Amino acid sequence: VQLQASGGGLVQPGGSLRLSCVASGVTLAKGAIGWFRQAPGKERERVSCLTRTGGNTYYGDSVKGRFTISRNNAANTMYLQMNSLKPEDTAVYYCAARTSYYCSGRDADYDYWGQGTLVTVSS
Secondary structure (H helix, E strand, O other): OEEEEEOOEEEOOOOOEEEEEEEEOOOHHHOOEEEEEEOOOOOOEEEEEEOOOOOOEEEOOOOOOOEEEEEEOOOOEEEEEEOOOOHHHOEEEEEEEOOOOOOOOOHHHOOEEEOOEEEEEOO
16 A cells, blocks of 8 residues: 655745645545644644545645645546645645545544655745
């Protein structure tokens, strides 16, 4: 099982990035998916989550209205569209998947993790 995250990089404040996470050995459509991030010196935090059927989503307060989580079942890929990026969004971003229908804010509830992709927002 592997989740391969990509799309990170250096972007100026106000810019956009789209993170992708391709899954192999696990079907993303069978459970909830999520994006987490960890900034230097801080604990990992949940950014967004999407339930198995896509009927419910969660966004952290700091990213609401700017980030959008999505999933392409045919491609077995999940995405995080990030707009209006701010310096405080700088972090390593991780994709995660679980076999349960529901979202969770606990790291331990996710069965599969990507390796992380670095997003740096700076002028």
